[in-house]
Amino acid sequence: MSSFYGGYVHTVDAKGRFSIPAQIRNGLSEFARNTFIVLPGPDGCLAAYPLDEWQDREKFMRSFPEADVSRYYMRVALRRARHCRMDGHKRVLIPPELLATVSIKDSVLIIGQLDHIEFWDPAAYEEYEKSRGITPEEALEEITRRMTDRGPARGRDDR
Numbered sequence: 001m002s003s004f005y006g007g008y009v010h011t012v013d014a015k016g017r018f019s020i021p022a023q024i025r026n027g028l029s030e031f032a033r034n035t036f037i038v039l040p041g042p043d044g045c046l047a048a049y050p051l052d053e054w055q056d057r058e059k060f061m062r063s064f065p066e067a068d069v070s071r072y073y074m075r076v077a078l079r080r081a082r083h084c085r086m087d088g089h090k091r092v093l094i095p096p097e098l099l100a101t102v103s104i105k106d107s108v109l110i111i112g113q114l115d116h117i118e119f120w121d122p123a124a125y126e127e128y129e130k131s132r133g134i135t136p137e138e139a140l141e142e143i144t145r146r147m148t149d150r151g152p153a154r155g156r157d158d159r
Helices: 051-062 068-079 096-101 122-131 136-150
Strands: 007-011 017-019 035-040 046-050 082-085 091-093 107-112 117-120
Touching (some): 035 068, 082 091
Antiparallel strands (some): 017 091, 035 046
């Protein structure tokens, strides 16, 4: 199981490559094989799942009910998903069309999200944080209230 946390700003080269910080690399499980599945994520970022975590996510998606909304989500999300492997210099190459979907150009903010990492345009992330209208402490209080209201944890139902 992979585990990621922290935030790091790195330079994106002309080919769309950037280094994955050691702190993030150290969170990769051996089963990830230095490979990420990268796709547009929520709120204007790219979500990067290590291969082992992606397999769990894939099982989750295979359990979706046979419904129009499920097919829609799968088509839109998976159409843009790409395998991205770290090279010998611990850089990952993200296809230009994926970087363009979230306006990443010269620099990238890499944020650990426990089971995956997010790639953000630094200015877009700053704007995202400002636009929330809530402090992290208030967000945690709201999460705690919602979890208490629904009873025992049943897993992540908002993926």
